[in-house]
Amino acid sequence: MGATDAIILVGGMGTRLRPLTLSAPKPMLPTAGVPFLTHLVARIREAGVTHIVLGTSYRAEVFQSYFGDGSAFGVEMEYVIEAEPLGTGGGIRNVVDRLRGDTVLAFNGDVLSGVDLRELLATHDDTDADVTLYLTKVEDPRAFGCVPTDAEGRVTAFLEKDPDPVTDQINAGTYVFRRALLDAIPAGRPVSVERETFPGLLAAGARVMGHVDETYWRDLGRPADFVAGSADLVQGLAPSPALPGPIGRALVLPGARVDPTAVLSGGTTVGVGAVVWAGAVVDGSVLFDGATVGPGAVVRRSVLGFGAVVGAGAVLEDAVVGDRSRIGDRVELLGGARVWPDVTVPDGGIRFSSDL
Ligand code: GTP
Numbered sequence: 001m002g003a004t005d006a007i008i009l010v011g012g013m014g015t016r017l018r019p020l021t022l023s024a025p026k027p028m029l030p031t032a033g034v035p036f037l038t039h040l041v042a043r044i045r046e047a048g049v050t051h052i053v054l055g056t057s058y059r060a061e062v063f064q065s066y067f068g069d070g071s072a073f074g075v076e077m078e079y080v081i082e083a084e085p086l087g088t089g090g091g092i093r094n095v096v097d098r099l100r101g102d103t104v105l106a107f108n109g110d111v112l113s114g115v116d117l118r119e120l121l122a123t124h125d126d127t128d129a130d131v132t133l134y135l136t137k138v139e140d141p142r143a144f145g146c147v148p149t150d151a152e153g154r155v156t157a158f159l160e161k162d163p164d165p166v167t168d169q170i171n172a173g174t175y176v177f178r179r180a181l182l183d184a185i186p187a188g189r190p191v192s193v194e195r196e197t198f199p200g201l202l203a204a205g206a207r208v209m210g211h212v213d214e215t216y217w218r219d220l221g222r223p224a225d226f227v228a229g230s231a232d233l234v235q236g237l238a239p240s241p242a243l244p245g246p247i248g249r250a251l252v253l254p255g256a257r258v259d260p261t262a263v264l265s266g267g268t269t270v271g272v273g274a275v276v277w278a279g280a281v282v283d284g285s286v287l288f289d290g291a292t293v294g295p296g297a298v299v300r301r302s303v304l305g306f307g308a309v310v311g312a313g314a315v316l317e318d319a320v321v322g323d324r325s326r327i328g329d330r331v332e333l334l335g336g337a338r339v340w341p342d343v344t345v346p347d348g349g350i351r352f353s354s355d356l
């Protein structure tokens with residue numbers, strides 16, 4: 001039967017990705033050359049689902065101005081705005097009147113994944129489930145929602161951020177719902193699907209199934225994952241029909257300038273109008289449009305915001321540089337330091353490892 005509608009939750013503030021999310025909501029940040037959501041929309045379309053409803057709140061207008069009615073992306077896109085954020089469950093409940101079919105695919109808007117969505121839908125149909133949760137396995141499940149299943153694949157518990165996990169299976173942030181079930185989510189107030197809806201459904205005896213998939217999965221909520229996810233897309237480790245160029249060691253967008261003596265590697269993206277000067281090394285990093293890396297600078301696993309500048313001989317590792325900021329010549333920015341937008345760090349051999 002399959003789903004006819006998809007809901008994507010994109011209303012979060014993206015606080016963990018600040019300062020990048022000050023200028024754009026997390027799902028709209030350039031990831032392997034296009035807003036992250038473009039990759040997800042392309043995968044949903046590829047699975048044959050063409051009606052997509054975005055549950056928006058923070059910076060809602062940015063989505064509509066990019067995707068419009070969705071036709072340029074081969075889908076029909078609708079937008080529902082929450083005046084106050086309603087959380088993940090509330091966000092799903094809030095768009096119910098836009099849905100057309102009996103089966104609904106719901107996505108957290110910041111997950112990069114290789115799961116075959118047709119297979120996920122098939123599990124839902126074949127097992128006659130009320131809800132099917134996409135589950136993946138991670139080495140350390142403590143920071144996630146742990147979801148044990150029985151021999152039949154039926155979910156037996158939902159243990160959010162359990163310090164002593166009983167399984168390495170976690171909630172991967174994509175769900176298939178029987179449409180009728182969504183009416184039971186309380187309307188008009190914040191609801192967490194993870195903390196309230198799923199435990200409630202289990203307690204009520206609903207048929208909640210798990211679909212375990214161990215192909216690619218990454219939640220792009222933190223800077224390190226955002227950078228790694230973008231690099232994985234560029235290198236073809238994470239699948240996307242929307243990659244704006246061939247798979248390779250780097251993606252250089254039109255209008256970017258890279259000196260022939262510079263070295264790009266590790267799935268680096270160089271945005272439109274960005275410049276990489278002679279002798280620079282840029283590894284596994286994301287350069288937003290108009291960013292500049294000076295001569296001989298080394299930039300690893302870092303994000304440079306729109307128009308950010310890295311001076312000659314500077315060294316950045318695991319850094320996030322806000323839009324239009326300038327990192328002076330020979331400055332070292334290490335250990336996950338974040339620089340807020342419009343900051344100038346003066347030239348000189350200074351080492352920083354905390355936020356500026
Ligand atoms: P942090 O502030 O860094 O935790 O990020 P976040 O606000 O995006 O929260 P989180 O990563 O937990 O959200 C998972 C997904 O749900 C993201 O795609 C969010 O955009 C989305 N989301 C979170 N809260 C809401 C909400 O209140 N309403 C809607 N519509 N979506 C939400």
